Amino acid sequence: xxxxxxxxxRYIDIEITSRxxxxxxxxxxxxxxxxxxxxxxxxxxxxxxxxxGRAGIxxxxxxxxxxxxxxxxxxxxxxxxxHPIRFAILSxxxxxxxxxAQFLQKSGRLDYIQISLDGADAETHDSFxxxxxxxxxxxxxxxxxxxxxxxxxxVTIHRKNYLQLKSIARFILEELRLPSFSTxxxxxxxxxxxxxxxxxxxxxxYAAAMEIMLEISDxxxxxxxxxxxxxxxxxxxxxxxxxxxxxxxPPAGGGYLSGCxxxxxxxxxxxxxxxxxxxxxxxxxxxRINRDPLLTxxxxxxxxSLLRNRQHxxxxxxxxxxxxxxxxxxxxxxxxTAYTHFGEINHPSPEGCLFLFLKKGGHLPERWNRLHG
Amino acid sequence: xxxxxxxxxxxLREEFDDWAVLFDPDTGHTYxxxxxxxxxxxHLTGTNSEEDIIRIVAKEVESLPPEAKEQISSFLTALQTLxxxxxxxxxxx
Numbered sequence: 001x002x003x004x005x006x007x008x009x010r011y012i013d014i015e016i017t018s019r020x021x022x023x024x025x026x027x028x029x030x031x032x033x034x035x036x037x038x039x040x041x042x043x044x045x046x047x048x049x050x051x052x053g054r055a056g057i058x059x060x061x062x063x064x065x066x067x068x069x070x071x072x073x074x075x076x077x078x079x080x081x082x083h084p085i086r087f088a089i090l091s092x093x094x095x096x097x098x099x100x101a102q103f104l105q106k107s108g109r110l111d112y113i114q115i116s117l118d119g120a121d122a123e124t125h126d127s128f129x130x131x132x133x134x135x136x137x138x139x140x141x142x143x144x145x146x147x148x149x150x151x152x153x154x155v156t157i158h159r160k161n162y163l164q165l166k167s168i169a170r171f172i173l174e175e176l177r178l179p180s181f182s183t184x185x186x187x188x189x190x191x192x193x194x195x196x197x198x199x200x201x202x203x204x205x206y207a208a209a210m211e212i213m214l215e216i217s218d219x220x221x222x223x224x225x226x227x228x229x230x231x232x233x234x235x236x237x238x239x240x241x242x243x244x245x246x247x248x249x250p251p252a253g254g255g256y257l258s259g260c261x262x263x264x265x266x267x268x269x270x271x272x273x274x275x276x277x278x279x280x281x282x283x284x285x286x287x288r289i290n291r292d293p294l295l296t297x298x299x300x301x302x303x304x305s306l307l308r309n310r311q312h313x314x315x316x317x318x319x320x321x322x323x324x325x326x327x328x329x330x331x332x333x334x335x336x337t338a339y340t341h342f343g344e345i346n347h348p349s350p351e352g353c354l355f356l357f358l359k360k361g362g363h364l365p366e367r368w369n370r371l372h373g
Numbered sequence: 374x375x376x377x378x379x380x381x382x383x384x385l386r387e388e389f390d391d392w393a394v395l396f397d398p399d400t401g402h403t404y405x406x407x408x409x410x411x412x413x414x415x416h417l418t419g420t421n422s423e424e425d426i427i428r429i430v431a432k433e434v435e436s437l438p439p440e441a442k443e444q445i446s447s448f449l450t451a452l453q454t455l456x457x458x459x460x461x462x463x464x465x466x
Binding site for chain 1: 382383384385386387388389390394396398399401403
């Protein structure tokens with residue numbers, strides 16, 4: 001059975017600029033196909049926003065690069081407000097000052113602003129993000145707080161900060177007094193591919209990070225949003241282990257390449273105006289804004305059909321999955337990291353693979369040991 | 374005569390199987406509408422009264438259950454409470 005496709009995407013991710021004032025060692029943008037020479041000009045975005053308004057898009061998520069590195073970004077937000085669309089921003093926080101914070105507070109359409117913070121101190125945060133970026137990011141967060149906004153802080157977990165996650169959690173929740181934070185982990189995309197050995201956690205380190213994140217969840221109940229990274233994978237893997245032993249029913253879509261819902265809900269646009277299925281699949285251009293109608297692409301583009309039909313491809317057909325005892329509850333994970341590892345989107349990804357994690361020395365947290373057998 | 378008019382700031386996002394999401398871009402609130410509610414919403418043009426809308430729905434929906442009239446009425450009241458619909462008072466044409 002094919003899942004229904006909405007008449008238009010709910011959200012659009014826009015890389016409003018390819019430029020950034022930082023060069024984070026594990027950045028997924030630079031050296032990817034989204035790392036383009038030229039940003040399209042204001043008037044092109046203005047025209048595209050009109051199309052988004054007509055299509056009933058509910059939210060635009062601006063990222064980059066660094067959105068605030070674009071000199072006319074605030075003017076673009078003012079223009080967006082002419083349409084019934086809300087917005088969110090993914091930022092490194094370093095360019096946010098009081099003026100920007102006040103502007104965002106008064107915009108009335110901001111759903112959330114996410115700021116990256118990878119350490120409780122400059123040494124840890126700056127190790128992969130560059131000297132001075134910690135102080136500036138913290139100032140950016142505080143500027144937002146001073147006007148009554150609550151930024152969403154995202155910690156990217158990597159080899160130089162995973163052992164400090166508790167102090168990072170204390171810093172965010174107790175010193176900065178933010179209500180919660182979320183995590184992800186350095187993923188094999190963009191610059192991270194070149195620096196995988198120094199940034200990406202090994203399976204034993206990933207296991208340790210999972211244990212630490214569970215302890216943080218105990219210390220700060222309800223304040224850790226496990227949407228990605230070790231804790232999110234841990235919860236998924238615990239469910240897979242329980243399904244393996246028949247304690248719960250495998251999830252819908254288990255046993256097939258069904259792990260990505262993106263093509264059913266969103267589209268993305270590169271800074272050069274090329275429409276793509278997702279920021280992480282920037283090598284798959286679907287058309288160009290203001291030349292190719294958004295809704296025609298959404299409903300009819302063969303690449304989107306291909307991505308939506310991945311869910312019918314059984315994992316059992318891949319030699320990668322041979323002998324895996326978790327097949328019936330696995331969804332094959334992210335097509336983008338499948339592509340960066342194997343050059344193929346119709347393939348399971350090794351990132352998020354429980355079988356591989358265990359084979360390479362990882363283990364589930366001690367407290368879940370009763371799950372085995 | 375009182376006619377009902379939808380708040381023009383709201384967006385009706387028709388998604389699939391005749392279901393829709395009603396979206397308020399100023400608050401970010403969303404409301405799921407079933408296919409009958411979608412018909413109701415589309416006729417909140419300021420030229421239909423509650424009775425008109427119930428009549429329209431009865432015409433457009435096959436085998437409408439007897440309790441539908443009451444449910445549509447409650448739905449309209451809920452919309453008014455949430456300021457998603459306003460009353461327009463004028464002479465009957």
